[in-house]
Amino acid sequence: DAGITQSPRYKITETGRQVTLMCHQTWSHSYMFWYRQDLGHGLRLIYYSAAADITDKGEVPDGYVVSRSKTENFPLTLESATRSQTSVYFCASSEGGARYEQYFGPGTRLTVT
Amino acid sequence: QKEVEQNSGPLSVPEGAIASLNCTYSDRGSQSFFWYRQYSGKSPELIMFIYSNGDKEDGRFTAQLNKASQYVSLLIRDSQPSDSATYLCAVNAGKSTFGDGTTLTVKP
Numbered sequence: 133d134a135g136i137t138q139s140p141r142y143k144i145t146e147t148g149r150q151v152t153l154m155c156h157q158t159w160s161h162s163y164m165f166w167y168r169q170d171l172g173h174g175l176r177l178i179y180y181s182a183a184a185d186i187t188d189k190g191e192v193p194d195g196y197v198v199s200r201s202k203t204e205n206f207p208l209t210l211e212s213a214t215r216s217q218t219s220v221y222f223c224a225s226s227e228g229g230a231r232y233e234q235y236f237g238p239g240t241r242l243t244v245t
Numbered sequence: 246q247k248e249v250e251q252n253s254g255p256l257s258v259p260e261g262a263i264a265s266l267n268c269t270y271s272d273r274g275s276q277s278f279f280w281y282r283q284y285s286g287k288s289p290e291l292i293m294f295i296y297s298n299g300d301k302e303d304g305r306f307t308a309q310l311n312k313a314s315q316y317v318s319l320l321i322r323d324s325q326p327s328d329s330a331t332y333l334c335a336v337n338a339g340k341s342t343f344g345d346g347t348t349l350t351v352k353p
Contacts, residue, residue: 173345174249174346180340231277239288
């Protein structure tokens with residue numbers, strides 16, 4: 133299906149485990165983003181990518197790793213999950229930079245126990 | 246001071262009224278401004294974008310931008326219960342910064 137998808141949609145993991153959240157888009161958008169959203173807060177940017185093999189830190193990058201070997205995929209890895217990383221994670225894509233809207237995936241609800 | 250601040254909610258209006266949502270930003274280099282709507286448990290979706298000072302209208306929605314005052318607002322006319330959601334203001338100055346959102350409830 134066309135669009136932007138995320139997997140898994142729900143994930144429960146234990147403290148200290150490595151977790152990878154997947155994001156896939158079919159529009160060939162150059163920009164992709166990872167946000168986290170905590171209860172009562174807006175979206176906080178974790179990492180973004182302007183193109184394949186180009187990534188940059190956002191507001192809250194600590195504890196996360198990203199890669200982008202293909203334009204359509206932008207996985208987010210929590211190297212050693214902590215309870216403070218319990219959140220809803222949204223992936224988004226955009227045709228361009230600042231003047232373009234972002235299209236969001238359905239989100240992944242991650243719980244770290 | 247947060248980079249993007251939205252008026253604290255929740256905001257409750259009766260059906261048919263005008264809902265006014267406000268957002269201020271700190272970076273004078275900001276280039277573009279977006280309003281997203283997020284229903285509970287769902288992902289954000291774009292409602293409006295505005296780049297230039299003044300008003301931009303789209304159906305029942307009007308976005309207003311005043312760069313001198315670093316202020317952007319969203320007006321929803323003839324509010325409907327289906328407009329009940331959280332509204333996120335996003336400001337782009339190279340990369341996006343989102344406000345914490347304002348939750349709107351439209352009561353029948």
